[in-house]
Amino acid sequence: MSALGSVVRSGVRGRRVQTLVIALAALIAVAASVLGGSLLVVSAAPFDDAFARQRGAHLSVRFDAGRVEAGRLAASGRADGVSGAAGPFRTAPVVPRSDGPGSGWPMTLVRRGDPGRAVDEVELVDGRWPARPGEIALAAGSPIPPVLGASIAFPDLPGGPALTVVGVARSVTDTADAWVVPSQMPALTAPGDDGEGDGSGGYQMLYRFTEAATAAQVSSGVASVTAGLPRGAVLGRQSWLTVRESVARDTSVYVPFLVAFGALGLVMSVLVVGNVVASAVGTATRRIGVLKAVGFTPGQVVRAYMGQALVPAAAGTALGVLTGHLLAVPILAEAGEAYGTSSLGVAPWVDGVVVAGVLGLVAVTAWASAWRAGRLRTVDALAVGRAAPAGRGRRAARAVGRLPLPQPVALGLARPFARPARALAMGTAVLFGTVAVTFTVGMAGSLGRVMEARAHDAADVVVPGPRPGPGPGGARSDGPPRVDPALVAGAVESTAGTARHYAAAKLRATVAGVSGIVDVVAFTGDASWGGYAMVAGRWIERPGEAVVPTPFLAATGTRLGDTVTVNVPAAPVTVRIVGEVLDPRNDGRQVFTDASTLAAARPDLSESSHHIAVRPGTDVSAYVGELNGRLAQWGVAARAGGSGGGSDMVLTLNALSVSLTLMLVAVAALGVLNGVLLDTRERVREIGVHKALGMTPRQTLATVLTSVAVTGLVAGAAGVPLGMLLHGWVVPTMGEGAGLRFPGSVLAVYHPAEVVPLAFGGLVIAGLGALLPAGWAAGTRTATALRTE
Known part of the structure; x- marks a missing residue:
């Protein structure tokens, strides 16, 4: 192994806490980004593939058979902008009866002699297409279980016709619930309704347009094909974009939520890597001088410290990609099954973009922090110690000393002013941890309100x-x-x-x-x-x-x-x-x-x-x-009352948010641990002096813990409003992804009784991070501490 590789390996092994922090931060950023990006890209892929394969209809329109004749509708297929048309097909609303679930559910039945080819080629999933009267093909997903050979009766129609299921088919844009041959339709319509009668039935036209990528283009097509028709002739219409949005809705609702956590993870990664590398450079100045003295060039020194950040980041990235894939596949499985896609995976280019982006950010951040190591002169590096510059923070120490506080507490409160950059880095980590907790609490409250609205269970x-x-x-x-x-x-x-x-x-x-x-x-x-x-x-x-x-x-x-x-x-x-x-x-x-x-x-x-x-x-x-x-x-x-249930999507979102939040809080706490650990090791001799003068282990513990108290309180107080702002953006965006608009009650979920404890959450995160270094400092023997340089 080369000398540079040995230095990198030694740094990674020697700084286990820093290595874990970088890896975990990268894992969160990559997992959330891969999951969000893949859902955004792949969610509509099954529909798009099926739509292209079946030449799906950009627009399906149902017309009143009593207001417009079939010949005039057929001519609409030659209107401007129409690239293909199918129909008119006779339609009828019917209420079937069968020996099983779904009986009595109304359905739209369409007369169609064959599956078609030019527009909306109906794909046979099982069986065959109806060839004679008395046969019917059910749509996949029909309320009546599509069992071949089953009999479906229509007792409300004259003669009570019964049809045998001979096929199961799928129209990509859901143009019908079932299909029969043309000669079967008269028996399934009301008396006297032969297509020009009372309108209990109707006509269906299917269109493809030269341009239909946007809602405006589809609307223009609607105006073209309905121009000149009698008023009231159009009973309803359906755009392929509406169906596509509905298909992607269940997965796209996750995207804003995951984008928020992905962004938090990326920012945390940059902050953690920058802080860890800068701290490593600051505490290893003497070692850098030794490396340069034995022949390392400035570029090699910079690469050595960049490598110490990139190695754990690469490991976290690999685990993040795997985690993102494992989370994405179950969410996409239902959409793939609905359109006959055997499996859905994450697009390789999504992995590539996320991995390159995260590792690129880590590399740039590590280079910026390690650049100082390359510029240090060898003599200066060998001469400089690792203690904080003398005199820094003395004003703050004198000001705090005048307060009526125990001396160990006063020493701890003044400590952040001796290393303001390190305190700022720890505070920023706590800030984002508090943002994540606040956002998750608000998310859970909003989803609970949505479930209450869904259950309609206000009755006693x-x-x-x-x-x-x-x-x-x-x-x-x-x-x-x-x-x-x-x-x-x-x-x-x-x-x-x-x-x-x-x-x-x-x-x-x-x-x-x-x-x-x-x-x-x-x-x-x-x-x-x-x-x-x-x-x-x-x-x-x-x-x-x-x-x-x-x-x-x-x-x-x-x-x-x-x-x-x-x-x-x-x-x-x-x-x-x-x-x-x-x-x-x-x-x-x-x-x-x-x-x-x-x-x-x-x-x-x-x-x-x-x-x-x-x-x-x-x-x-x-x-x-x-x-x-x-x-x-x-x-x-x-x-x-009050027994309304939840939903799988809500349970999944809550589980994801809690998991990602716990990881972000862990990163924030480990960031604090890293900073306090470095600070404690720098002050080990000072701690030994305090112990020699009579400071007890409990007082030492209090000194270290209070050194992060102000940082935790300030970061927590700032993180709560930021988390509320994030919640106010993400939740409505998720609603739009689900095709819903939320009332104000869904967003107004933060109560004063909850906001104050959330603000103290920053103090809790900082305390958790400082607990281990504080215990180490309290347990260090006085003689050992005094001998440490």
Whole structure:
């Protein structure tokens, strides 16, 4: 091994604490950066691959068959900017019945003779394409399990047709829930609706544009293909960008969060490396002189100290890449499976950029700190000791000495002024550790508020509705039986202590422009107090009004004040959107309205759940017991509220934030440990003198610990507001990544009772870092300390 390699190896082995600090800081920075970068780049890759392979539709539009004829729609495929078109395909909203889960869920059925090729080539996952009447192909992910050979009946249609599942297919942009041959469609539409009738069915057109990379370009395409059509002919539309954003939503929500931790890790890496190398140079001045005396050039000296930083940084980088890969794969697995991608990995160039960036920063920082070592003259280096310059900090020591404090405490409080640069480095490490803790506490609070809004569990008492069981035909087997909601409401009103209550029934419907099933929640009574967090607008006040989540507005291209038609079983219902609510369930595909709005559709409300608020001072347990006595005759039971569950994403985010925060706090504490350890070793002779004059081990411990007290308090007080600012930027950005807007209550999670302890968190971090050096100093024998130079 070369002489330079021996020096590097000796430095890495001799400074184990510094080596661990650099490696851990690099690991955090690389792991968070690799994970965030890969999620940002790869999250939409399965969709992009499938879209290119299947020549997906940039735009799918559903038209009213009663307002526009098929020939005119076919001509729209030759409009300006259209590079390809498919259709018109006849569509029909149907309610199938099957021997299994998903029975009774409305679905959009499309007439299509073959999978197509030019636009939206539907990919067969299993089985074959329908070839004759009586056969049907279900979309992958259909609410009805796509089992080949299963029979699906439509008893609400004339003649009660039944179709056999012969294939399972996937449309990349979710253009349909199922497909049949053209000759099957007349049996699946309402009487007299042959394509020019009452509009219970419709037409679907699929378009590809020459330019469709942005929402503005897609909107321009919409205007082109719908120009000249009668007003009201367009029932709904869906852009491929909306589907793409929905696909990437589950992973992109992590990106702002990981960017924040990646940035903190990078800054900590730079600070730690700079501090460690500068400290190594400052405490090894004599050794540098020896190296130069035996023939080392200034460049070799600089490279030696750079190597002592790059070796542990490289080890931490390797572990960080591995950690980032291990964390990214499970998060991306679901997206890959949904589009038939066998596996997803982190893009190699992401690894390359992150590794080069982190090691480059470490190298530049180490060079800047080691440059001083190369410039030292050999004679000066051999003559200079390692103690702090005489006289530095004496004014501070005299000022602190006038305070009514014990002498050991006064000595400790004055110590940072003797080494201000080192104290600043330790304070900066504590600052970022406090920022991470404050940010994580706020993150947990915000996610908790989101989960509260998701659960809508503000009621004191709940009477659950029946839950679908595994029995044939969707029979209920593991929940309360069906019961007239009016009977339950009467029992609730007659129970002493009832303040207010409402019932909620969930229906399943479809909405043009929104892929998949839309949940329609119909309320009987005022539900505004039920825990629904309003983002904009107001709650429902009269029939015909509805409140919807943010993703619903984005998917349908609507805003507050617009109307939308909801295809519930039996009859379509038009509602006016008056409010925007925070609700991430079912990807935001929900509509909240009053039960009277759906009167024309004659909804089945027997599955309603009942939510009750009791009067102040009422014993909830006693109330539940009395109410259950009234409900027992119908076989239903009430329970106390507040049992809303969490979500896998929230659990993952909380686990990631806690893990990364603990690592950042460990880096901050180790940074303090490194600084205090260097300081203590420099002062070992001084400590020996103090012990010879009567300082006890406990007083020595107090001196060392108080030397970081001011630094910890100042850094903690500065870190809390910075952490709150970081939280105020990251959380809304995460909401945008999930397609949600958050109300102010989700962000206002810091309370004065929490902020003060957080500010003292800097003192805790500094104390933890100084504890080991303080114990070493307290346990050092007086004679040993006095003999140390």
